[in-house]
Amino acid sequence: MVVGASAQDCKCENMKWASCTGPPCQCTIPLTRDVDQPIDCSKLVPKCFLMKxxxxxxxxxxxxxxxxKPEEGFVDNDGIxxxxxxxDGKFKAKQCNNTEECWCVNSAGVRRTEKEGPNxxxxxxxxxxxxxxxxxxxxxxxWLCC
Incomplete structure (x- = not known):
């Protein structure tokens, strides 16, 4: 982390879990134990990255x-x-849960089909x-009341 006034300015207002360094200020979020994704803190972080x-x-x-659970989503006991x-942070249309079980999602990541095999x-x-x-x-x- 940079020491001094510049370190205080280098933070991500839209993502509390981002790590930022600079100058120039650059922020990343951890998607996996080995992958840090650069993000633009002037924009909202894509939902798929947030879930990761x-x-x-x-x-x-x-x-x-x-x-x-979204009101229109499938009832699911998997949780998140x-x-x-x-x-670019969009969901892949086909999602699987590290098994042979896969399903299709919409752009919000909500399951829109029943679960099936990998095909x-x-x-x-x-x-x-x-x-x-x-x-x-x-x-x-x-002060507004009565």
Whole structure:
């Protein structure tokens, strides 16, 4: 880590698990025990890369975020899986769980087929365009009340 004021400026606001060095500031995230992926901290990190980092941290007994099941996703007892990512951070259309069990996912990484053998045909990644957001209001400040 760089010592001094420049080290304080070199951090990744969008990814708390990034390691940054500089100047010039360069940040990476660990995708596997042997692979660090350079990231652009001015952008959000692709979800596939986030899941890879999460799985690596979980395998090391480190903290991870808590996740829920997407409402439209398949009910699955596997929990979060260690995805295969393209070099740009997109999910590969076909995912497998280190066994003979494979399935197709959409661009959000959500399983869209039943699990089958390794010969399952996932020609291309199906793009997901609809995102459901749930917004909740917090309590109003006391100076606004009454």
């Amino acid at each position: 980092v999460e799985m690596l941290r979980r395998s090391k007994g480190q903290d991870t975020r808590t996740v829920g 899986y260690d995805p295969e990512c393209e070099s 399952i045909n996932c020609d291309k990644l199906v793009e997901t365009f609809w995102i459901r957001l749930i917004l909740e209001h917090s309590s109003p400040p006391s």
